[in-house]
Amino acid sequence: MSSTEVPFKISVSDDQLDLLRKKLDLVTFPDELENAGWRYGAPLSDIKRLVARWKDGYEWRAEEAKLNEELPQFTRDIEVKGHGTLNIHYVHKKSEVENAIPLLFVHGWPGSFIEVRKILPLLVQASPNGKFPSFHVVAFSLPGYGFSEAPRKPGFAIEQHAEVGHKLMLALGYNEYVTQGGDWGSAITRKIALKYGGKYSKAWHTNMASGVRPTFTSHPISYLQYLVRPFTAEDKAGYERTMWFQQEGRGYFMEQSTQPQTLGYSLADSPVGLLAWIYEKLVNWTDGYPWTDDEVLTWISIYQFSRAGPAANTRIYFEYMHSKDAAPGALAAGMPTIPMGVSRFPKELAVLPKSWMSHTYNNIVFVGEHASGGHFAAHEKPELLVGDLRKMFGKKGPVYGVVTGKTGYVRSKRGAERAKL
Amino acid sequence: MSGVEIPFKISIPDVELELLRKKLDLVTFPDELQDAEWRYGVPLSDMKRLVARWKDGFDWRAVEKKLNNELPQFTRDIEVAGHGKLTIHYVHKKSTLETAIPLLFVHGWPGSFIEVEKILPSLVETSEDGSFPSFHVVTFSLPGYGFSEGARKPGFAAKQYAEVGNKLMLSLGYNEYVTQGGDLGRAITYKMAQVYGGKHVKAWHTNMPSSLGIPAPTLTSHPILYLQSLFKPLTPAEKAGIERSKWFDTEGKAYFWEQATQPQTLGYSMSDSPTGLLAWIYEKLVNWSDAYPWTDDEVLTWVSMYYFSQAGPAASARIYYEMWHELGTGFAGAVKNPPRIPMGASYFPKELNVSPRSWVRTVGNLVFESVHSSGGHFAAHEKPDELVEDLRNMFGRGKGKPGPAYGVVSGRNGFQPA
Numbered sequence: 001m002s003s004t005e006v007p008f009k010i011s012v013s014d015d016q017l018d019l020l021r022k023k024l025d026l027v028t029f030p031d032e033l034e035n036a037g038w039r040y041g042a043p044l045s046d047i048k049r050l051v052a053r054w055k056d057g058y059e060w061r062a063e064e065a066k067l068n069e070e071l072p073q074f075t076r077d078i079e080v081k082g083h084g085t086l087n088i089h090y091v092h093k094k095s096e097v098e099n100a101i102p103l104l105f106v107h108g109w110p111g112s113f114i115e116v117r118k119i120l121p122l123l124v125q126a127s128p129n130g131k132f133p134s135f136h137v138v139a140f141s142l143p144g145y146g147f148s149e150a151p152r153k154p155g156f157a158i159e160q161h162a163e164v165g166h167k168l169m170l171a172l173g174y175n176e177y178v179t180q181g182g183d184w185g186s187a188i189t190r191k192i193a194l195k196y197g198g199k200y201s202k203a204w205h206t207n208m209a210s211g212v213r214p215t216f217t218s219h220p221i222s223y224l225q226y227l228v229r230p231f232t233a234e235d236k237a238g239y240e241r242t243m244w245f246q247q248e249g250r251g252y253f254m255e256q257s258t259q260p261q262t263l264g265y266s267l268a269d270s271p272v273g274l275l276a277w278i279y280e281k282l283v284n285w286t287d288g289y290p291w292t293d294d295e296v297l298t299w300i301s302i303y304q305f306s307r308a309g310p311a312a313n314t315r316i317y318f319e320y321m322h323s324k325d326a327a328p329g330a331l332a333a334g335m336p337t338i339p340m341g342v343s344r345f346p347k348e349l350a351v352l353p354k355s356w357m358s359h360t361y362n363n364i365v366f367v368g369e370h371a372s373g374g375h376f377a378a379h380e381k382p383e384l385l386v387g388d389l390r391k392m393f394g395k396k397g398p399v400y401g402v403v404t405g406k407t408g409y410v411r412s413k414r415g416a417e418r419a420k421l
Numbered sequence: 422m423s424g425v426e427i428p429f430k431i432s433i434p435d436v437e438l439e440l441l442r443k444k445l446d447l448v449t450f451p452d453e454l455q456d457a458e459w460r461y462g463v464p465l466s467d468m469k470r471l472v473a474r475w476k477d478g479f480d481w482r483a484v485e486k487k488l489n490n491e492l493p494q495f496t497r498d499i500e501v502a503g504h505g506k507l508t509i510h511y512v513h514k515k516s517t518l519e520t521a522i523p524l525l526f527v528h529g530w531p532g533s534f535i536e537v538e539k540i541l542p543s544l545v546e547t548s549e550d551g552s553f554p555s556f557h558v559v560t561f562s563l564p565g566y567g568f569s570e571g572a573r574k575p576g577f578a579a580k581q582y583a584e585v586g587n588k589l590m591l592s593l594g595y596n597e598y599v600t601q602g603g604d605l606g607r608a609i610t611y612k613m614a615q616v617y618g619g620k621h622v623k624a625w626h627t628n629m630p631s632s633l634g635i636p637a638p639t640l641t642s643h644p645i646l647y648l649q650s651l652f653k654p655l656t657p658a659e660k661a662g663i664e665r666s667k668w669f670d671t672e673g674k675a676y677f678w679e680q681a682t683q684p685q686t687l688g689y690s691m692s693d694s695p696t697g698l699l700a701w702i703y704e705k706l707v708n709w710s711d712a713y714p715w716t717d718d719e720v721l722t723w724v725s726m727y728y729f730s731q732a733g734p735a736a737s738a739r740i741y742y743e744m745w746h747e748l749g750t751g752f753a754g755a756v757k758n759p760p761r762i763p764m765g766a767s768y769f770p771k772e773l774n775v776s777p778r779s780w781v782r783t784v785g786n787l788v789f790e791s792v793h794s795s796g797g798h799f800a801a802h803e804k805p806d807e808l809v810e811d812l813r814n815m816f817g818r819g820k821g822k823p824g825p826a827y828g829v830v831s832g833r834n835g836f837q838p839a
Contacts, residue, residue: 019447026443030688030735034574040742041685153455251679251687258675261453261462262704266690266697268451273690273697280686311451318461 005171008073008089010064010147012305017060020271020304024055027272042280050279051272053293063298070117071139075147078167080160082153088164089147089307090140091116092172095124097134101393101408102174104165104192105139108183109313110278111376112302113141118382123389126410132390133408138177140168142184144315150308157319158184162191166200176200176403180389182207182377184316187325193336202402205341205366205389207377209357210242210350218332219359231353238351245349249284252277256317264311267303274310275300285375287347331360339399341366341392343385347374365398366391424498426592429510430489431568433729438481441695441728445476448696459707463700471703472696474717484722491538496568499588501581503574509585510568510731511561512537513593516545518555522816522835523595525586526560529604530737531702532799533726534562539805544812552820553813554835559598561589563605564732565739571732578743583612587621597621597830601812603629603800605740614760614785623762623829626815628800628808630766630784631776633677634666638783650779658792662775669773673708676701680738681745688735691727698734699724709798711771763826765789765815767808771797788825789815 032044071091078088091113094100103123107115116139123135142161144150151160165188169177179201181189186208193204214222231239255263266273278300282291303310320326340363344354357364368388373381391397393408401407453465493514498506512534515521524544528536537560544556563582565571572581586609590598600622602610607629614625638646655663679687690697702724706715727734764785768775770793781787791811796804816835817824828834 019449022447023449026440026447028440028444028692028733030685030692030733031571032685033572033739036575036685039575040739041683041687042689043685047689150452151454154457154460248682251675251682254675254678258672259462259704261451261457261464262700263462264451265463265468265700266694268449269696270690270694272693276686276689280683309449309451315454315461 003077005074005076008075008147009068010073012060012064016305021055023271024051027051029272038283042276042283046279047272047276050275050293050296054271054275054297058294058297060301063294063301067114067117071113071120073147076168076171078164078171080156080163083151083156083160086143086151086164087149088140088143088168089113090138090168091120092136092138093120093124094136095126095134097126097408097410099406099409099411100124100134100136101403101406102169102172102177103135103137103389104169104177104179104189105137105378106165106179106181106185106188107139107142107145108181108185109145109316110281110299110303111183111379112146112299113139114298114302115139115376115378117379119378119386122382122386130395130409133394135389135408136174138169138172138174140165142188142313142316144308144312145306146302147307150312151315155319156315157323158187158191158325159195159323161188161316162195165189166192166196169200176202176406178202178393178403179204180206183375187320190336191325193338193340194334197336197338201338203339203341203393203399204336205343205392207343207345207385208348208350208375209340209342209361210348210352213352214356214359222355222359225355226353234346235353237346238353241347242350242352249349252281253317256314257321258318260314260318261311263314267310267314271300271304274303278303282376285347285349286380287345287372287374289374289376289380335360335362337362339363339365339402341368341388341399343368343370343377343388345370345373345375345377345381347372349375424506426495426497429494429496429568431485431494433481433485437729442476444695445472448472450696463704463707467703468696468700471699471717471720475695475699475721479718479721481725484718484725488535488538492535492541494568497589497592499585499592501577501584504572504577504581507564507570507572507585509561509564509570509589510534511559511589512541513557513559514541514545515557516547516555518547518835518837520833520836520838521545521547521555521557522830522833523590523593523598524556524558524812525590525598525600525610526558526801527586527600527602527606527609528560528563528566529602529606530566530740531705531723531727532604532802533567533723534560535722535726536560536799536801538802540801540809543805543809551836552817554817556812556835557595559590559593559595561586562731563609563740565736566730566732567726568731571736572739576743577739578747579608579612580616582609582740583616586610586613587617590621597623597833599624599626599816599826599830601626603627604798607632608744611760611785614762614764615758618760618762624765624816624826625760625762625785626765626767626789626812628767628769629772629774629798630768630781631772631774633674634670634774635776635780635784637777637780643783646779646782650777653779655777658770659775659777661770662777665771666774666776673773676705677741680741682742684738684742685735687738691734691738695724695728698728702727706799709771709773710803711769711795711797713797713799713803759783760785762786763788763829765811765826766791767800767811768792769796769798769800769804770794773798
């Protein structure tokens with residue numbers, strides 16, 4: 001079903017760089033209200049500064065080279081039911097620990113495969129003295145993102161993205177694996193857990209699991225508990241954050257899930273428009289993360305230079321919202337059964353009381369709680385995220401040895417006994 | 422309070438036209454899904470055709486000339502409390518009949534002052550036999566639109582737009598006047614009716630009576646209306662209206678949410694990419710009208726009003742932010758303090774929100790209603806004759822039977838004095 005693996009190096013054409021330069025040279029900026037700050041969107045001074053850097057100073061070729069050096073990349077064809085063959089781009093790095101745990105990392109929007117950059121070395125790292133488990137890591141570009149082909153037909157929703165991720169792991173010889181995902185990666189790995197869980201996917205971890213509010217009819221006990229129990233300070237802060245996102249932060253979601261093509265003309269034609277559209281999220285969705293201008297420009301460049309162009313990535317929102325997965329009650333109706341781990345960060349976009357997760361998630365065996373960090377956990381808090389994965393999958397963890405024959409540790413007699421292999 | 426009137430002619434500098442051409446020459450189009458049509462947004466083939474026309478064929482100078490010929494335009498400075506002076510661009514055409522009714526037409530988004538183009542001649546027309554009233558017509562570019570300056574500070578919301586409209590009419594010598602508005606014009610004329618109603622605004626007419634949605638009458642809010650509505654089954658038109666409203670809420674309202682929460686972010690695209698701006702607006706022109714046969718040049722003219730606007734295309738989105746944050750439900754026209762002055766409503770089936778007619782009674786002092794079997798959001802552009810006829814019936818005195826708002830403006834009933 002999947003053809004051969006072809007080594008890949010990012011190599012954006014000179015024509016594309018040239019066109020970008022030409023467009024930046026013609027840039028027209030809007031005005032701005034006095035003292036607007038961040039209230040109305042990305043501030044003019046930020047965008048002007050970023051564009052100036054983009055025109056002069058930012059070295060895409062150097063960034064390209066760094067990415068190619070850090071991330072071993074490949075492509076291969078993957079067949080998706082009803083959608084033909086898509087050429088999928090991915091990172092694959094094996095640990096030197098032979099029995100490392102195969103882990104599929106799934107990114108979201110406006111992220112990309114490069115979100116695996118900081119956690120990759122830590123995940124594949126072999127622990128001296130077997131202190132923590134190691135992982136073989138796979139991170140693919142979602143269809144329509146990075147250097148993967150985009151779907152050609154309508155209807156490529158979460159189920160199809162999940163199919164790609166799953167088939168990729170099988171193609172790489174990982175019959176059993178675990179997953180880590182945030183943003184769309186959370187929905188996709190949830191689908192993987194649901195469809196392929198047990199036989200193939202053995203456990204899943206997400207940094208974005210908010211659950212839903214209990215109502216008297218949906219979850220009477222939870223509902224009643226919250227009538228009498230006061231909310232904690234964390235609950236309240238999380239509620240405010242959640243309300244901010246609901247009221248001020250979801251315009252992009254609405255547009256992308258209803259009229260993505262209309263938006264696509266702007267994103268495809270204006271690098272500055274694309275920059276602003278994404279940069280606003282990079283800042284608003286993180287917890288005081290000190291983005292450098294070059295970091296921002298690299299994230300945007302993955303969209304600007306993506307194989308399918310900057311419009312295709314928004315369609316996942318439309319497909320999801322028009323699929324059964326978005327119907328009311330869908331989350332609660334079909335819950336995965338395999339063990340699940342969650343890392344909670346205070347500046348995620350929806351931060352609801354911990355106990356509400358069980359309304360839409362099953363078999364939560366691990367919860368890591370953190371005092372700082374936002375939506376892009378792998379990028380903002382790589383050590384914390386990897387720390388959680390190590391705890392979850394490590395020798396003392398709740399799912400140690402969940403992948404047959406791959407405990408994540410160098411095999412020793414004692415180790416084999418412990419894993420009951 | 423207001424400066425002197427200065428005649429105005431649209432005259433975009435050559436350098437702007439050249440920059441537009443340069444940008445269009447570099448246009449990068451996105452891909453498109455197979456058989457997407459209108460489902461995901463504006464189809465690629467439409468966009469390619471429109472951009473090709475914009476580059477070669479669309480004659481902006483001819484459009485300029487035509488508009489300058491048809492619409493007598495001016496600017497004057499208007500002081501707005503807390504915001505200083507703004508230079509306001511407007512059209513003012515008087516009827517030959519001195520006692521014509523002063524009417525302020527207020528446009529919305531993505532419209533402009535040119536929406537008055539088709540109704541202007543009929544409105545100022547005088548009738549030989551006194552069978553219909555005549556109007557003096559004023560329409561202005563909302564601050565941040567067309568050739569008016571934009572607000573410089575946060576907080577320029579419905580009240581401020583209403584202040585501009587009222588001060589403009591006063592400065593033109595119209596102490597009493599009536600208004601007509603749809604889209605943002607509906608929200609602004611509603612505010613004008615609330616604040617200046619009785620003293621200055623004597624009646625208001627809207628083609629968007631239920632705004633983007635109004636609450637249903639409840640037993641406690643409007644007991645009689647509520648009870649009436651219980652016994653009146655919904656008509657087929659009202660049922661279709663509910664479907665239309667649902668479509669808008671679920672599929673058509675995202676522009677509103679982005680503009681009401683992150684207009685500056687959106688503004689970078691709108692300013693930098695004429696193609697992006699074209700798509701953003703064209704989608705509404707088609708989806709919001711009732712199969713109106715837009716010509717490419719018509720579309721490009723409407724979009725050019727944004728592309729060449731005084732304040733730039735980003736400024737126009739801010740009104741959404743200000744109104745949304747001011748009231749929370751800004752556009753719904755909260756039923757608290759409904760204006761008391763006479764209200765007229767024209768119903769068009771493809772408006773964005775079509776509520777049952779009984780609900781509209783909660784909005785104001787409804788004295789005139791007219792139901793149409795076709796037409797959408799841009800009533801003055803799609804159905805100019807019908808809209809003018811509605812205004813003539815509301816304010817006229819056809820065949821000895823006075824319209825419900827006949828003679829509301831002292832000394833200016835729209836007819837020859839007896």
